[in-house]
Amino acid sequence: MLESRGTRAVLVALLVVAIALITIDFRDGGNSGAHSLGGRMFGPVERLAGDVTGVFRGGGDSGEITNLQRQNDQLRAELAQAQTANTDAKELASMLHLSAGQYKVVTGTVIAAGGDYSDTVTINVGTKDGITPNETVLNGAGLVGSVVAATPSTATVQLLTDASTTVGIRMAGSGQIGSLKGSAGTLSGSAPLKLTLFSANATLNPGQELTTFGSVGGRPYVPGVPVGTVSAVTTQPGSLTPTAVIKPFADFTGLGVVGVVVSK
Amino acid sequence: MTSEVSPVRKALAALILVIALFAAVVVQLTVVNRLPLPGGAAPDLVLLLVAAIAVSTGPVTGAVVGFAGGLALDIAPPAAHYAGQDALIFCLVGYAAARVVRVIWNMTGERDPITTFTVMATAAAAGEAGKAALGMMLSDPDVTRAAVTRVLPTAILYDLLLAPFVYWLVAFVARGAVTWGTSRERAPVPGFGRAGRLSPVFRQASAGAAPRLRLAGTGDSYASPSPVRRVPRLRLAGTGESYASPRPVRRVPRLRLAGTGDSYASPRPVRRVPKLRLAGTGESYASPSPVRRVPKLRLSAGHAGSSLAASSARPPGVPVTLAGARTPKLNLAANRPRRTARSAVRTPGKNWLRSTPSPAIPATKRAVRAPSRGWLNSAGPGGLTGGRTGRRTGGRTSRRPRGFAGGGRSALSAAVARPARSPEEALAARSAPSGLSALAGAGTPLANRRSPQAGWLRGARATPTGYRQRRTPRSGWLGGASRPRTVIGSGVRGGRGGAFRRSRGPRGNWYAAPPSGAWLRRGRHPWRRRSQRLLRLVGVTR
Numbered sequence: 001m002l003e004s005r006g007t008r009a010v011l012v013a014l015l016v017v018a019i020a021l022i023t024i025d026f027r028d029g030g031n032s033g034a035h036s037l038g039g040r041m042f043g044p045v046e047r048l049a050g051d052v053t054g055v056f057r058g059g060g061d062s063g064e065i066t067n068l069q070r071q072n073d074q075l076r077a078e079l080a081q082a083q084t085a086n087t088d089a090k091e092l093a094s095m096l097h098l099s100a101g102q103y104k105v106v107t108g109t110v111i112a113a114g115g116d117y118s119d120t121v122t123i124n125v126g127t128k129d130g131i132t133p134n135e136t137v138l139n140g141a142g143l144v145g146s147v148v149a150a151t152p153s154t155a156t157v158q159l160l161t162d163a164s165t166t167v168g169i170r171m172a173g174s175g176q177i178g179s180l181k182g183s184a185g186t187l188s189g190s191a192p193l194k195l196t197l198f199s200a201n202a203t204l205n206p207g208q209e210l211t212t213f214g215s216v217g218g219r220p221y222v223p224g225v226p227v228g229t230v231s232a233v234t235t236q237p238g239s240l241t242p243t244a245v246i247k248p249f250a251d252f253t254g255l256g257v258v259g260v261v262v263s264k
Numbered sequence: 265m266t267s268e269v270s271p272v273r274k275a276l277a278a279l280i281l282v283i284a285l286f287a288a289v290v291v292q293l294t295v296v297n298r299l300p301l302p303g304g305a306a307p308d309l310v311l312l313l314v315a316a317i318a319v320s321t322g323p324v325t326g327a328v329v330g331f332a333g334g335l336a337l338d339i340a341p342p343a344a345h346y347a348g349q350d351a352l353i354f355c356l357v358g359y360a361a362a363r364v365v366r367v368i369w370n371m372t373g374e375r376d377p378i379t380t381f382t383v384m385a386t387a388a389a390a391g392e393a394g395k396a397a398l399g400m401m402l403s404d405p406d407v408t409r410a411a412v413t414r415v416l417p418t419a420i421l422y423d424l425l426l427a428p429f430v431y432w433l434v435a436f437v438a439r440g441a442v443t444w445g446t447s448r449e450r451a452p453v454p455g456f457g458r459a460g461r462l463s464p465v466f467r468q469a470s471a472g473a474a475p476r477l478r479l480a481g482t483g484d485s486y487a488s489p490s491p492v493r494r495v496p497r498l499r500l501a502g503t504g505e506s507y508a509s510p511r512p513v514r515r516v517p518r519l520r521l522a523g524t525g526d527s528y529a530s531p532r533p534v535r536r537v538p539k540l541r542l543a544g545t546g547e548s549y550a551s552p553s554p555v556r557r558v559p560k561l562r563l564s565a566g567h568a569g570s571s572l573a574a575s576s577a578r579p580p581g582v583p584v585t586l587a588g589a590r591t592p593k594l595n596l597a598a599n600r601p602r603r604t605a606r607s608a609v610r611t612p613g614k615n616w617l618r619s620t621p622s623p624a625i626p627a628t629k630r631a632v633r634a635p636s637r638g639w640l641n642s643a644g645p646g647g648l649t650g651g652r653t654g655r656r657t658g659g660r661t662s663r664r665p666r667g668f669a670g671g672g673r674s675a676l677s678a679a680v681a682r683p684a685r686s687p688e689e690a691l692a693a694r695s696a697p698s699g700l701s702a703l704a705g706a707g708t709p710l711a712n713r714r715s716p717q718a719g720w721l722r723g724a725r726a727t728p729t730g731y732r733q734r735r736t737p738r739s740g741w742l743g744g745a746s747r748p749r750t751v752i753g754s755g756v757r758g759g760r761g762g763a764f765r766r767s768r769g770p771r772g773n774w775y776a777a778p779p780s781g782a783w784l785r786r787g788r789h790p791w792r793r794r795s796q797r798l799l800r801l802v803g804v805t806r
Contacts, residue, residue, distance in 0.1 A: 006324070007322075007323045007324050007327075007359075010324050010327055010328065011323070011324075011327045011355070011359050014327055014328065014330075014331040014351075014355045015352060015355060015356070017331070017348075017351075018331065018334075018335075018348040018349075018351040018352035018355060019348065019352060020348070021335075021338070021346075021347045021348030021351065022346045022347065022348035022349060022352065022402070023348075024347075025346040025347040025348060026346055026402065030344070030345075030346055032347060034338070034339045034347035034348075035339055035341075035343070035347060037339060038336070038338070038339020038340050038341065038343070038347075039339070039340075039341045041339070041340075042289070042290070042293075042336070042339070042340035042341055043341055045290050046290060046293060046294055046340070046341060049290050049291070049294040049295075050294055053294055053295055110298070111294055112293035112294045112297065112298070112340075112341060112342045113293065113294075113297035113298045113342055114293075114297060114342040114343060114344050115297060115306075115308075115337070115343070115345075115395075116304075116305045116306060116308075116395075116415045116419050117345075117395075117396070117399060117404065117406040117407045117411055117412075117415060118342075118343070118344035118345060118404075118406045119344075119406070120342045120343070120344040121298075121342055122293070122341040122342040148344075149341070151341065154341050156341050156342055156344070158344065162344070162405075162406060163405040163406045163408065163411070164405040164406065253300045254300070
């Protein structure tokens with residue numbers, strides 16, 4: 001038992017440090033300096049590992065696929081902007097102070113993913129590429145999520161399926177607005193998104209499409225990005241607002257190249 | 265961890281483990297978490313690695329490694345939870361796993377890889393549950409009850425599937441660096457209760473005759489020079505190092521009875537008996553000067569066979585007050601103040617050997633009585649009174665004169681049956697001072713009871729020719745190759761003769777006999793408690 005005293009001292013010290021870290025991070029809302037430090041430390045390594053694993057994943061023609069996906073992302077962003085512009089560009093721009101310029105998309109590759117409970121991924125672009133937090137992330141299929149943290153070489157993307165994500169949406173046909181919440185799903189994508197419309201009179205039908213409503217200044221979500229389709233209407237008989245389960249366009253299990261909409 | 269392992273090897277293993285931990289963090293984030301595994305969960309490589317390292321090394325290493333790995337997972341980029349969550353959980357997991365596995369090792373005395381692996385897998389599962397619990401406590405929006413019920417079983421399942429590989433890997437690496445790694449898990453381990461297997465252990469334990477109760481096992485073979493780290497608490501004999509090695513005992517306990525600090529082979533045992541020098545002061549058995557032949561612990565029946573020599577050696581004029589060798593007061597230390605009733609009631613602590621048997625017990629009774637089986641673990645400090653003292657004392661000295669142990673064999677008949685002792689002894693007895701030789705009891709009908717020889721407690725190697733083999737362990741017995749076949753004390757317990765009975769005279773190292781299994785298991789011998797109390801008082805131990 002002679003060594004036990006020292007052992008316990010070490011244990012207690014470590015536990016105190018851990019609890020202090022939790023407390024500080026809790027106070028800072030999960031954005032304490034520890035995360036940025038970890039990003040600086042592990043970001044380059046993860047980029048390297050992501051490159052290595054990307055070679056194994058992509059096979060020989062990964063470059064061409066990446067190029068095509070990048071173009072696709074770019075076109076998707078432009079299309080979203082064009083549609084927005086076509087319908088009510090001026091009104092929206094005046095209302096939301098939308099910048100008149102074109103979206104610029106920085107593409108990156110997913111190099112790491114979070115643990116069992118969090119739906120976050122790391123992409124291999126960071127502040128050196130112009131990425132800042134609260135920017136929209138999309139891919140060729142639709143909305144992916146938003147940037148929550150950025151380090152010089154990497155950025156952390158919170159996916160649409162994360163339980164702490166809430167996205168304002170607009171129904172494609174009717175123009176009804178509502179909010180979409182993740183439901184603590186994982187990368188396997190089995191967990192559905194939950195849609196709640198704000199208007200009690202709105203009707204929901206399976207197959208309807210959703211686009212992003214847009215946030216102020218385009219952060220964290222630019223308007224017009226397709227999100228998903230209504231797969232099932234779950235409105236309870238007595239409820240005030242219609243609810244539905246949304247199947248997202250993007251395939252979160254196989255995220256590869258994503259684009260970050262960088263406002264000019 | 266010991267001198268056996270070279271520091272280079274240790275550093276290499278530590279480096280490998282650190283790199284493995286770092287690699288596990290990166291692989292976990294970049295590969296494992298992205299695998300579209302069914303069930304929506306992924307194994308936690310870092311947690312598995314932490315648990316494996318913990319059970320392979322120790323609590324401190326486990327806690328530190330757990331903290332480091334958890335912190336890395338906390339702050340590496342995709343992490344969305346609060347920094348410190350995984351560090352907290354993994355630190356606890358590492359510490360607890362190492363602690364539990366050590367407790368199990370100490371209890372079973374065996375280092376079983378299956379047990380170790382089970383502890384590791386359990387720790388990993390507990391870590392997964394702990395992560396979920398802490399997330400819920402911190403009201404992480406991602407960690408809801410539904411998510412936990414969906415993710416947690418799958419995650420634990422994946423962890424268990426991966427655990428053998430991680431364990432094998434870590435054990436493979438740690439084997440080179442940690443002496444008591446998995447490679448020697450099957451080393452001979454003493455089984456309690458089986459005297460045959462136990463005896464070498466207790467002989468070695470008795471080498472220090474220390475109440476530290478180093479009982480058991482050494483994870484390694486006895487012959488190997490690696491230290492025994494296995495039983496950190498129960499030390500009987502303070503043999504820190506190998507038995508065969510001639511290094512001195514490091515933990516010289518206070519109650520060094522007749523401790524042989526050095527190896528048996530060393531012929532200078534005098535300074536080894538610091539306080540409780542029981543028997544005579546003779547340098548060796550062979551030396552003709554065992555003046556103080558009569559030890560303090562003179563049990564009732566002297567051993568037979570010495571009547572002629574003893575009686576002839578008795579100087580005239582010495583009052584024979586002792587019928588038989590049963591001295592009413594066993595304070596035979598020549599110039600020492602007599603112990604009074606206090607020592608009689610005392611537990612067999614430091615001075616138990618000087619205690620007096622109760623006069624209430626007649627000689628014949630004591631002579632025929634064999635010690636009860638559980639005599640060693642029987643009484644606490646308070647419960648030891650006269651009659652028991654006699655019994656206990658007699659029982660403890662399993663190498664005492666034979667008439668005592670023989671179960672009813674009278675001393676006289678033993679005297680008849682036995683020839684006189686060797687000439688050296690006769691000479692020695694003759695030269696004894698009067699007071700002492702009076703206590704030898706010569707000249708009375710029961711005078712054939714002879715005290716143990718000088719220095720018999722010390723277990724020195726040099727013995728008179730006739731007694732050499734029995735009194736002390738043979739040279740080299742510690743090596744395990746040629747252990748004495750006789751389990752000392754078996755004749756006492758069983759009441760049968762056998763090899764024990766064939767020997768002549770006092771049998772020297774009674775404390776070399778294996779104590780009973782219950783005594784060992786409970787480890788509550790008064791010696792142990794006393795010494796611990798003392799050490800605690802001094803502040804050596806906790």
